[in-house]
Amino acid sequence: MGKTLYEKVWEAHTVRELPDGRTQLFIDLHLIHEVTSPQAFAMLKERGLKVRFPDRTFATVDHIVPTEDQREPFGDPLAQTMLSALRENVREHGITFFDLGSGRQGIVHVVGPEQGLTQPGFTIACGDSHTSTHGAFGAIAFGIGTTQVRDVLATQTVAVNKLKVRRINVHGRLQPGVYAKDVILHIIRRLGVKGGLGYAYEYGGEVIERMDMESRMTIANMSIEGGARVGYMNPDETTFEYLKGRPFAPRGEDWARAVTTWRSLASDPDASYDDVVDIQGEEIPPTVTWGVHPGQSAPIDGAVPDPIEFPEPERAAIEDALRYMKLKPGQPIKGVKVDVAFIGSCTNARLSDLREVAKYLKGHKVAPGVRALVVPGSQQVAKAAEEEGIAEVFIEAGFEWRSAGCSMCLAMNPDRLEGDELAISSSNRNYKGRQGSPQGRTVLASPIMVAAAAVAGEIADAREVFGIGGQHA
Amino acid sequence: MPKIQRISGRGVPIPGHDIDTDRIIPARFLKTITFEGLGEGLFYDERFDAEGNPKPHPLNDPRFRGARIMVVGPGFGSGSSREHAPQAIKRAGFDAIIGVSFAEIFFGNATQIGLVCVRAESDQVARLMEAIERTPETLIEIDLAQMTVGYAGEGFPIQLPPAVREAFLRGKYDPLEVLLEAEAAIEAMDKARPKPGGQNVY
Numbered sequence: 001m002g003k004t005l006y007e008k009v010w011e012a013h014t015v016r017e018l019p020d021g022r023t024q025l026f027i028d029l030h031l032i033h034e035v036t037s038p039q040a041f042a043m044l045k046e047r048g049l050k051v052r053f054p055d056r057t058f059a060t061v062d063h064i065v066p067t068e069d070q071r072e073p074f075g076d077p078l079a080q081t082m083l084s085a086l087r088e089n090v091r092e093h094g095i096t097f098f099d100l101g102s103g104r105q106g107i108v109h110v111v112g113p114e115q116g117l118t119q120p121g122f123t124i125a126c127g128d129s130h131t132s133t134h135g136a137f138g139a140i141a142f143g144i145g146t147t148q149v150r151d152v153l154a155t156q157t158v159a160v161n162k163l164k165v166r167r168i169n170v171h172g173r174l175q176p177g178v179y180a181k182d183v184i185l186h187i188i189r190r191l192g193v194k195g196g197l198g199y200a201y202e203y204g205g206e207v208i209e210r211m212d213m214e215s216r217m218t219i220a221n222m223s224i225e226g227g228a229r230v231g232y233m234n235p236d237e238t239t240f241e242y243l244k245g246r247p248f249a250p251r252g253e254d255w256a257r258a259v260t261t262w263r264s265l266a267s268d269p270d271a272s273y274d275d276v277v278d279i280q281g282e283e284i285p286p287t288v289t290w291g292v293h294p295g296q297s298a299p300i301d302g303a304v305p306d307p308i309e310f311p312e313p314e315r316a317a318i319e320d321a322l323r324y325m326k327l328k329p330g331q332p333i334k335g336v337k338v339d340v341a342f343i344g345s346c347t348n349a350r351l352s353d354l355r356e357v358a359k360y361l362k363g364h365k366v367a368p369g370v371r372a373l374v375v376p377g378s379q380q381v382a383k384a385a386e387e388e389g390i391a392e393v394f395i396e397a398g399f400e401w402r403s404a405g406c407s408m409c410l411a412m413n414p415d416r417l418e419g420d421e422l423a424i425s426s427s428n429r430n431y432k433g434r435q436g437s438p439q440g441r442t443v444l445a446s447p448i449m450v451a452a453a454a455v456a457g458e459i460a461d462a463r464e465v466f467g468i469g470g471q472h473a
Numbered sequence: 474m475p476k477i478q479r480i481s482g483r484g485v486p487i488p489g490h491d492i493d494t495d496r497i498i499p500a501r502f503l504k505t506i507t508f509e510g511l512g513e514g515l516f517y518d519e520r521f522d523a524e525g526n527p528k529p530h531p532l533n534d535p536r537f538r539g540a541r542i543m544v545v546g547p548g549f550g551s552g553s554s555r556e557h558a559p560q561a562i563k564r565a566g567f568d569a570i571i572g573v574s575f576a577e578i579f580f581g582n583a584t585q586i587g588l589v590c591v592r593a594e595s596d597q598v599a600r601l602m603e604a605i606e607r608t609p610e611t612l613i614e615i616d617l618a619q620m621t622v623g624y625a626g627e628g629f630p631i632q633l634p635p636a637v638r639e640a641f642l643r644g645k646y647d648p649l650e651v652l653l654e655a656e657a658a659i660e661a662m663d664k665a666r667p668k669p670g671g672q673n674v675y
Binding site for chain 1: 489490491493495496499500501503504505506507508518523546547548551552553554555556557559574576577578581582585586634635636637639640643645647648649651652653655658659662663666667668669670671672673674675
């Protein structure tokens with residue numbers, strides 16, 4: 001019987017079984033940022049411990065950075081304290097830090113792959129639930145809490161339980177105007193936000209195999225929204241092509257050996273899975289959320305559900321969501337007025353995301369009354385987009401072009417919703433209050449759908465707004 | 474680390490599905506370099522309006538003051554990996570959560586800091602919620618040796634992964650000391666494993 005990539009990587013990193021039955025797992029790459037690391041460094045200091053392998057630890061700053069005015073000291077002294085604490089910690093422990101002045105700063109899950117730190121077969125941990133993103137490379141990558149950040153800093157290992165593996169096949173092709181974001185929102189809608197509990201998701205099938213790395217990252221990124229702490233794709237030529245020549249990727253003779261190793265890690269054809277789910281790519285519509293968790297979504301030409309058609313306890317959950325979102329049962333999704341359009345976050349702020357939107361946005365204008373912003377995922381993404389003329393397209397259309405950071409995805413910085421503003425957002429979470437206002441409303445969608453809504457002033461079908469796939473309004 | 478076998482105290486029901494960690498502790502409370510004082514931010518935006526006036530919420534209800542056990546619905550702790558969420562719950566005076574299911578990262582974070590999260594059948598949890606809603610002074614007892622919850626003459630079985638139960642019973646839920654013991658094996662694995670940016674590593 002063959003093995004899955006998950007099993008192979010797990011075995012290769014097992015230091016030992018712990019007396020309580022958990023596994024002590026070695027972590028190849030530890031990524032840290034300013035929000036979840038300061039307490040871990042403090043705990044380390046308290047115990048008189050050092051960072052065990054500083055050359056396996058890399059830092060960036062992303063959650064709290066202002067994206068408009070980055071002059072220091074920041075307007076928010078708390079944000080400045082967090083950045084200063086990180087600077088002090090990385091200096092003391094000799095950790096590579098992609099600071100604001102480095103030209104390589106950005107959202108941790110954009111920076112890792114971009115720098116070639118993320119490699120197939122790695123175990124990767126970070127105090128951030130969207131660490132699953134790195135699974136796109138055939139890595140086993142997962143979010144951890146701050147006490148575990150301490151464990152990894154001190155020992156390069158963590159105590160964890162092995163997961164089951166669910167294979168999710170996306171067969172066939174996607175229709176024009178349907179993107180990776182729609183695929184993962186569709187998967188979450190189908191399997192539910194708790195569907196992935198206890199599982200690692202392995203994504204495969206023709207649709208996934210044909211996807212570029214950045215699209216794969218979008219899908220792996222939101223595994224956690226489906227309840228799966230880990231999500232991954234098997235490494236293939238697309239993966240190797242992406243990594244070749246990146247600053248921290250293997251080079252010279254190492255490269256060929258690395259590729260041979262990486263190929264051998266892919267799940268065997270006769271591997272057995274704890275569960276298999278099949279989805280037909282042609283059936284996936286452009287998808288947007290209407291509720292207060294990422295599983296509450298509908299096709300763009302669909303309608304908000306009517307709670308009356310559902311049994312308890314689902315009915316109560318839908319009623320609560322509609323009350324919060326100020327939507328009416330059965331109301332069409334299209335036509336809901338938007339106040340803010342946000343393109344950014346570790347889900348959808350990579351160069352290909354921005355490039356794809358710019359291709360269609362040219363010649364269009366953001367509707368009056370809509371605040372639209374683009375926040376590139378990293379300084380490198382920003383630089384490339386500026387050089388390619390992508391930034392200019394956004395600016396001419398009426399978007400604000402910002403500096404790299406997490407921005408309005410979670411509002412730990414000046415970018416946030418006010419009152420009950422409704423944002424259409426390329427980010428990953430539509431929880432109550434997520435975007436900074438306790439009454440703020442979030443609709444998750446692909447970047448192209450965000451742009452379409454920005455132009456229309458209301459939730460709209462990008463295929464109609466931009467004439468994608470021969471469709472016109 | 475004390476051994477944890479029995480937790481008893483009064484409860485507070487926090488009904489709802491899929492309560493995410495952004496609701497448990499809004500992101501703005503994460504702008505800190507310590508965990509101190511986080512208890513104040515627990516469920517803040519559900520407990521207080523924009524002016525800081527209390528809203529109706531079980532945690533604002535004087536009948537449940539002094540509760541040490543939270544009783545919650547399915548999917549509790551989903552979303553962000555912020556350990557600030559279980560830290561806030563613990564620092565607000567809670568020792569345990571009885572629920573239907575927990576998001577994995579939240580569960581792991583809670584376990585490492587000795588906040589016990591046990592699962593039970595949803596109808597049992599619903600009955601317990603009703604009981605404390607009716608009689609807030611009901612004493613709840615969680616017994617990890619017997620794997621049961623008892624209250625007001627009633628009881629039901631609970632679930633906990635065997636490794637986690639073992640860790641609580643032995644007082645070894647914070648694994649750092651145990652992880653450090655494997656120094657030689659860790660050293661060897663570091664030498665054997667490729668490093669980002671390293672040479673001759675594959």
